[in-house]
Amino acid sequence: MRVGIPRALLFHHYGDCWLSFLEALGVEAVLSGPTSSDIVNAGVIHADNETCLPVKVFSGHLLELKDNADVILVPRVISQGYGTCSCPKFLGLPDMARALAPDLPPVLSPAMDLGDRRFLWLRDWYKVGRALGCGRLATAVAVRGLVESLKAHDVETGCESENDGALSVGVAGHFYNVNDPHVSLRMLERLQGMGARALTIEQSSEREARRQAASLPRKVYWGFERRLAGAVLHWSRTASVSGIIFLTSFACGPGSFIGALLEDELSREGSVPFMTITLDEHSAEAGLVTRLEAFTDMLRRVPARKPASAALERGAVL
Amino acid sequence: MKVSTPRMGNLPFIVEDLAHRFDIDYIEPPVFSEETVRIGASLAPEFACLPLKAVVGTFVQALEAGADTLLMGGGSGPCRFGYYAELQRRILEKEGYRFNLIVLDPPSTSLKAAYSGLRGIVGPDVARLGTLVRELKRALAKVVVFDEIEKWVLALKGREAEEGSVARAAEEARQVTSAAFTGKEIRRARREAQLLFEEVPLDDNRQHMRFGLVGEIFVVLEPYFNFDIGNWLGKRGVVVERCVHIADTVYPGGRNPIFGYSDRQVARAASPYLTHEVGGDGLLSVGATAIFASRGFDAVIHFLPFTCMPEVIAKSVLFRVSEEMGIPVLSLTIDEQTGRAGIETRMEALLDLARSRRRRACREVAGLSVAT
Numbered sequence: 001m002r003v004g005i006p007r008a009l010l011f012h013h014y015g016d017c018w019l020s021f022l023e024a025l026g027v028e029a030v031l032s033g034p035t036s037s038d039i040v041n042a043g044v045i046h047a048d049n050e051t052c053l054p055v056k057v058f059s060g061h062l063l064e065l066k067d068n069a070d071v072i073l074v075p076r077v078i079s080q081g082y083g084t085c086s087c088p089k090f091l092g093l094p095d096m097a098r099a100l101a102p103d104l105p106p107v108l109s110p111a112m113d114l115g116d117r118r119f120l121w122l123r124d125w126y127k128v129g130r131a132l133g134c135g136r137l138a139t140a141v142a143v144r145g146l147v148e149s150l151k152a153h154d155v156e157t158g159c160e161s162e163n164d165g166a167l168s169v170g171v172a173g174h175f176y177n178v179n180d181p182h183v184s185l186r187m188l189e190r191l192q193g194m195g196a197r198a199l200t201i202e203q204s205s206e207r208e209a210r211r212q213a214a215s216l217p218r219k220v221y222w223g224f225e226r227r228l229a230g231a232v233l234h235w236s237r238t239a240s241v242s243g244i245i246f247l248t249s250f251a252c253g254p255g256s257f258i259g260a261l262l263e264d265e266l267s268r269e270g271s272v273p274f275m276t277i278t279l280d281e282h283s284a285e286a287g288l289v290t291r292l293e294a295f296t297d298m299l300r301r302v303p304a305r306k307p308a309s310a311a312l313e314r315g316a317v318l
Numbered sequence: 319m320k321v322s323t324p325r326m327g328n329l330p331f332i333v334e335d336l337a338h339r340f341d342i343d344y345i346e347p348p349v350f351s352e353e354t355v356r357i358g359a360s361l362a363p364e365f366a367c368l369p370l371k372a373v374v375g376t377f378v379q380a381l382e383a384g385a386d387t388l389l390m391g392g393g394s395g396p397c398r399f400g401y402y403a404e405l406q407r408r409i410l411e412k413e414g415y416r417f418n419l420i421v422l423d424p425p426s427t428s429l430k431a432a433y434s435g436l437r438g439i440v441g442p443d444v445a446r447l448g449t450l451v452r453e454l455k456r457a458l459a460k461v462v463v464f465d466e467i468e469k470w471v472l473a474l475k476g477r478e479a480e481e482g483s484v485a486r487a488a489e490e491a492r493q494v495t496s497a498a499f500t501g502k503e504i505r506r507a508r509r510e511a512q513l514l515f516e517e518v519p520l521d522d523n524r525q526h527m528r529f530g531l532v533g534e535i536f537v538v539l540e541p542y543f544n545f546d547i548g549n550w551l552g553k554r555g556v557v558v559e560r561c562v563h564i565a566d567t568v569y570p571g572g573r574n575p576i577f578g579y580s581d582r583q584v585a586r587a588a589s590p591y592l593t594h595e596v597g598g599d600g601l602l603s604v605g606a607t608a609i610f611a612s613r614g615f616d617a618v619i620h621f622l623p624f625t626c627m628p629e630v631i632a633k634s635v636l637f638r639v640s641e642e643m644g645i646p647v648l649s650l651t652i653d654e655q656t657g658r659a660g661i662e663t664r665m666e667a668l669l670d671l672a673r674s675r676r677r678r679a680c681r682e683v684a685g686l687s688v689a690t
Contacts, residue, residue: 048634050625050651076594085396085597092596092631099591099638109593218404218421221395253627256365257401264408278365 001132004030004069004105006061009054010077010090012175013224014112017149018073021125024142025134030069032061035182039064044281046100053249053280054176055089057183059100066104072097073108073128079115080223087222087254114150115223122147167299168197170235172228172262173247174255175202177279184247184279185288194296199241204231212237216265222254232262236271242299243273245292250280273299319418321439322347322380323389324373327539328464328564331496333389335460339453339499340440348379350542359654361409368543368623368653369536370402374409381415389439392423392431396597397628400427456501458568463498463508465565465576467491470515472531472560475552479521484552487514524555527672530610531560532603533621534629537652538562544621545658547665554669559615561606562599579609587612590642591635600628604635611643616672618645619665624653646671 003022005011011018022029032039035057043060051059065072074094079085089096094109108131110124122143129139169191177183178200191198201209209230213220216233220226235241246262248255259276266274275295277288323333325347337344348354350372358375377388393400403421410417420438423431440450471488478484491511498507529551537543538560548558566574572581579587584605585595592604607618620636622629633649640647648668650661 048630048637050630051634078594085394088396088596088598088600088627088631091396091594092592092600092628092635095592095594096631096634099635111594218401219394221400251365251625251630253365253367253398253625256363256625257398257405260363260366260405261401261408264412 001071002028002030002069003108003132004032004065004072006058006065006072006074007032007034008058008061008180009093009176010075012179013080014075014077014150014153017146017153018075020149021142021146022073024145025129025132025138027132027134030065032064035061035180037182040182040281048096050251051096052089052251052253053183054174054252055093055096056281057176057180058093059097062097062100062104066101069105071106071108071132072104073110075112076109078111078113078121081226082115082117083219083221084115084223084226085221086224089253119147166197167195167296168199168241169296169299170199170204170232170241170244171247172201172232172244174224174228174249174252177247177249183249185283185285187245187247187277187288187292190289190292191296194292196296196299199235201228201231204234208234216261220258220261222258225254225258229258229262233265236266236269239272241272242302243275243295245295246274246276248276248278250278273302319343319387320345320385321387321389322377322383322385324376325350325540326536326564327541328461328468331464331492332457332461332564335496335499336457339457340444342439345380345383345385347376348383350376350540354379355654361413363405365625366405367398367626369534370398370405371654372536372540372543373402374406377406377410378413378415381410381417385417387418387420387439389420389422392421392427392435394423394427399598456499456504458565459501459504460495460498461568462565462575463495463504463511464492465563466508467495467511467515468563469560469576470511472548472552472558474515474518474520474557475549476526476555476557477520477522477524478552479519481553483518484515487518490514527556527616527669527676528614529556529558529672530606530615530618531558531621532606532610532618533562533599534603534623534626535562535564535567535599537621537623539564543623543652545661547619547621547661550662550665551669556669559610561602561609577606579606584609591639592632596628596631598626598628600632603629603632604639607636607639607645607647608643611639611645615645616676617668618647619668620647620649622649622651624651646675 005018019029039060040057042063043056046063047056047059062072074097076094077086077090094107097107108128110128111121113121125143125146126139129142171178188198209227212233213226213230220229232244235244246259248259263274320343322345330346333344354375355372357378358371362371362374390403390406392403403419407419420435422435425432467488471484475484491514494510495507498504531538551558561577563576565576569575574580584602587608588601588605592601595601603620610618620633622633636647636649646668648664
C-alpha cells in the first residue's frame with residue numbers, strides 16, 4: 001500500500017509529522033515531486049478557476065500522485081491552535097480533492113484540530129491506521145508518536161538574530177508560498193542576492209508574535225494569519241527589520257484582509273515600509289525582480305531607524 | 319445618536335422595526351446604486367469580497383447623510399464576515415469620518431460580547447433585560463413573517479394569472495406586517511398576509527419550471543446584486559425556492575423555519591459531497607442543492623461573490639453534485655463589474671436547457687425513444 005501525500009499547502013507545516021506517522025505504521029509514503037511548471041499547469045486546468053494559487057498548486061500535486069499512489073492522505077486541518085480556525089479552503093480541502101477528477105485514488109481525510117484540547121480528532125488518525133491495515137497496538141503507538149511530533153513541532157523554533165547593520169527584510173507570507181521556490185519565484189534567494197537578509201515568519205519568536213497579535217483591537221481568528229500579523233507587528237515595533245514584504249496569492253481570502261489590516265496598522269504607527277506582492281500562476285520573474293530591487297534600493301536610502309525613535313513616532317501619531 | 323446599518327434584502331424592514339421598539343433614531347441606508355458600489359470598490363481592499371465593498375459604500379453614504387453610529391454584524395470565522403467590522407472601521411477612519419461603530423457579535427461567538435454590543439445601542443435605561451428579551455422575541459417573529467412573504471412571492475410569481483398581482487399582494491402584506499408589534503398583532507398580520515396571497519389568481523394551465531436558488535446570503539438576498547433574479551425568473555414562469563433567509567440565519571437552534579430543513583438535515587444531505595462546515599453558507603449551498611435535486615427540481619442557480627471562500631469550495635463540489643444527482647447547476651460569480659446582460663444570457667440558456675430536459679423526460683415517460 002502506497003500512501004501519497006501532495007507536497008503542497010499544509011505539508012509545508014506538518015509534513016514531517018505526517019511522514020513520521022506513516023513511517024511508524026510501516027506504510028510506504030509517496031511524495032509528489034517539487035513544484036514544477038507542469039504541476040502548476042495541471043492544477044490550473046483541473047482546479048476550480050476561482051480558487052487561490054496554492055489550492056491550484058495543490059491540485060496539480062494531487063494529480064501527479066494519481067498513478068503512483070493507492071490512497072492519498074489529505075488531512076483536514078480544522079484549527080492550528082486553541083481559539084483559532086483555519087481558512088475555509090483547508091476545511092473543505094479533502095472534499096475539493098475528491099471532486100477534482102473522477103479517477104483519483106481514494107482520499108483519506110483524518111481531521112487535525114490542534115485547538116481541541118480533548119484530542120478527539122486522534123480517533124480519525126487511529127481509523128486511518130486501521131484502514132491501512134495496521135494492528136491496533138502499532139496504530140496506537142503511531143498516533144501517540146504523531147502527538148509527540150506535533151508537540152515537538154510547536155516548541156518555540158524562532159531565533160531572533162541580532163541586527164548587525166545589514167539590510168534585513170521581513171518576508172511575511174504563508175509557508176507554502178514562501179518556502180516553495182517555484183511559487184515564490186525564488187524570492188528569498190533573490191533578496192539574499194541583492195545583499196539583504198530575508199527573515200521569514202518561521203524565524204520570528206512565536207511567543208512575541210502571540211503577544212503582539214493580542215494587541216490588535218479585534219482578534220484575528222485564522223490561526224496562521226494571527227501568527228503572521230503578530231510577527232509583522234513584532235518586527236515593526238522593535239524595528240528589527242528595515243522593510244516588510246507581504247507575500248500573498250491571488251484570491252487569498254484571509255490574505256486580502258490581513259494585508260489591508262497590517263498596511264493600515266503600520267501606516268498609523270509610522271513604521272517601516274510595507275510592500276504587498278501578489279502571486280498568481282502568471283507571475284513572471286522580471287516583474288518580481290524589478291519590484292524587489294526598487295524596494296531594497298529605497299530601504300538603503302532611508303536611514304536606519306532605532307526602536308526608540310519608532311516608539312516615539314508611534315506615540316506622536318496615536 | 320443617529321444609527322445606520324448595512325442593507326440586504328429584508329434587512330431595512332427589520333431594522334426599522336427594532337428602531338421603533340427600542341426608540342432608536344434610525345437613518346435608512348440609501349438604496350444600492352452604481353455610486354455606492356463605486357465608492358466601496360475604491361476604498362476597500364482589491365481582493366475583499368463584494369459584500370464588504372458594498373457595505374463600505376453604504377456606510378459612506380449613510381455617514382454623509384448624517385448618521386453617526388454604524389451597526390455591523392460580527393462573528394468568529396472562518397468566513398471573512400467576522401472581520402468586516404474591524405476593516406470597515408479602519409477604512410472609514412482613514413477617510414476622515416468620525417463615527418461610532420457597534421459590532422453585534424452572534425451569541426455563539428461570545429454571549430458577553432453579544433450582550434454588550436446590544437447594550438451599546440439599547441442603553442440600560444431604555445429597556446430592562448426582561449423587556450429586551452421579550453421585544454427581541456417579537457422582532458424575531460416578525461422577521462419570520464417578512465421572510466415568509468418573500469418565500470410566497472418566489473413560489474407564486476411564476477404561476478400568477480395576472481402580472482403584478484403577486485407584487486401587489488406582497489406590498490400590502492409587508493405594510494400589514496410592518497404595522498404589527500405585539501405577538502397577537504404579528505400572528506394576525508401573518509394570517510392576513512396569507513389570505514392576501516391565497517386570493518392571488520393562479521394560472522393552472524401554464525406549465526412551470528422549478529428552480530432552486532442557493533449561494534452566499536448577501537448576493538442571493540439583495541436584488542441589486544442578483545439583478546432581481548426571483549422576479550426575472552417568475553416572469554418566465556419559474557417557481558423559485560431559496561435556501562438562505564435572514565430568519566433562518568438568526569433563528570436559534572438551527573431549525574431554519576423558512577427553508578424547512580434543519581441544519582442537521584442539510585448537513586446529512588451534503589455529506590456525500592462535503593463533510594465539514596466550511597463557514598458562511600458553503601455547507602448550506604451544497605446540502606440545499608442535494609435536497610433540491612432529490613425533490614426533482616429542474617435546475618439550481620448558485621450565486622457567489624468573487625473570491626468568497628466558502629462558496630468557492632461549494633462551487634468546486636457542486637460540480638460533482640450536479641453530475642451524480644443529475645441536476646443542472648449554474649454558478650454565477652458576482653463582482654462590482656458584473657453586468658445584467660451577461661447574467662441574463664446565461665440564465666436564458668439555463669432555462670432552455672431545463673425545458674429541453676423536461677421535454678425529453680416527458681417523451682421517455684410516454685415510451686418514445688429520444689431520437690424520434
